[in-house]
Amino acid sequence: MNDNLLMKITQKDKKAIARALTEIENNTKLSEKIIDEISSSFGKSYRIGITGPPGAGKSTLTNALVKKLAEMNFFVGVIAVDPTSPFTGGALLGDRIRMSEIGTHPNVFIRSMASRGSLGGLTRFASEAGDVFDYAGFDFTIYETVGVGQSELDIANSVDTTVVVLVPESGDSIQAMKAGLMEIGDIFVMNKSDRAGADQAIASLQFILSFREHDEKSWLPPIIKAIALEYKGIDELYNKILEHKEFLIKNDLLEFRRKQRFKARIKELISTQLKKELWTLERNKLLDEKIKLIFEKQLSLSTVVNQLVDSFRNNN
């Protein structure tokens, strides 16, 4: 069953890929086996992150780029990260509807993912989903993230090229700057560039980017004018992504960064495992007792921290 599933993934079977992603998302027993098998063969799929403030048209741009890639006969996996409401249960549709059209293309696999407030879980799932696409032999994995915030920074750390989508509306650039988007972007797209103020917005963006430290060996982020709804600027975006990939390869950065990311991921898994082993029912009770003593001022916070760490290390 397991081997069969893995084999089907290498045949790019959509049902098998969907099944693997669900196992991983739900952190099942089987998912551990899947991850063990696929995690050593990463590096085939080029990972692109598409991010930006709400309303910038990220979904439309993702849709257009995926269409372009599919037309070029590439295989593309898309992970759309959608913060969702715990009390309604499901992911909100909205922008997702537009993507379903391209989702039926044989070369394209799209998965919407609810972030459920668990940031660590999101980042972990995002990289493991990328590994599944890698194992399947997909050419590209695209992460589309809604909103601005820490999750974008984390996903930017797990992709090869980060595309930041902005719109000409005044204030957007400063908001984006606040959100730290300026320093994560490898490529900037000024979407809806037929609107008033587009050239001004590009000029101010160029000004902001000029503060980024750079030398002759560093990548200068291009700014692309686009109207994603009309597929304008998509060819240029595609070319710039390939250019950025070449740049990374030429400077030995692609492999290097991927190894760094893999190492960070293992460290994260080890932390999770440590926490699982640490917080037994017994040690949870012990902590409750110690907290009482802190409130009674009989123990200090740092003493309790050290006592718990020591108890874990000694009582194997």
Add this chain to the structure above:
Amino acid sequence: MNDNLLMKITQKDKKAIARALTEIENNTKLSEKIIDEISSSFGKSYRIGITGPPGAGKSTLTNALVKKLAEMNFFVGVIAVDPTSPFTGGALLGDRIRMSEIGTHPNVFIRSMASRGSLGGLTRFASEAGDVFDYAGFDFTIYETVGVGQSELDIANSVDTTVVVLVPESGDSIQAMKAGLMEIGDIFVMNKSDRAGADQAIASLQFILSFREHDEKSWLPPIIKAIALEYKGIDELYNKILEHKEFLIKNDLLEFRRKQRFKARIKELISTQLKKELWTLERNKLLDEKIKLIFEKQLSLSTVVNQLVDSFRNNN
């Protein structure tokens, strides 16, 4: 020196408070002593989070609320969280300028904090800063967070009352919903409510909130119409905050939640300490060797995770 600093904090000395916050932010040796001393005396300062999408007027509202509280003779500490650009170095001013006026009031202490992309650090600093205000005997601690994202969810988990600020502009409510703001709000403020579409926006907000699970014992989040720039709706906001506080006390939730938060914080400190002890130079090298073996398919990912965890637990 240390005792003197602590004493001055209890006298609400602004310089001493500023010094303590800087020590904590920079994670100095002295900060550990400060935290040990202050962490057992929490619970005096009522913690309020003010959050919402960019452009909703959070700073203006915070400013107005702080002014109201100061007029009522309360002491108020404000932590304004400002995601900032690593490459420009400093925090962006913008909205902050407006707040400096109220910052000179003797009852008010304002601290701007750059989040620097380190989410854990931000959450930790936020609660420790609250402890400093607690120790100083401040009546209120207000957290103002810019943007929408995971940091808001985390800060919502460390306050007693969360105020979500929205504006009538179409699309905002759905964006806020996506960002998970709907389920963290204890009180909603429709700011700039003189703009077109305010009543419609309130109606749709009410509709969304009606999906929130509730029984007769749960809090129904009120929606307040405000124009923060003109100080309209601020008295009502103030009253609703006190009402929510009463509700939490009556249902034994205030103490209970604070204890839960304290426990979560200690667990976080223990995790940090474990990581510090785990990742010695030696074990980092060991991990590099193991990663090579993973790529050569001689070891699986999960085996490496378990080996590292075991090496830590056995080789005390």
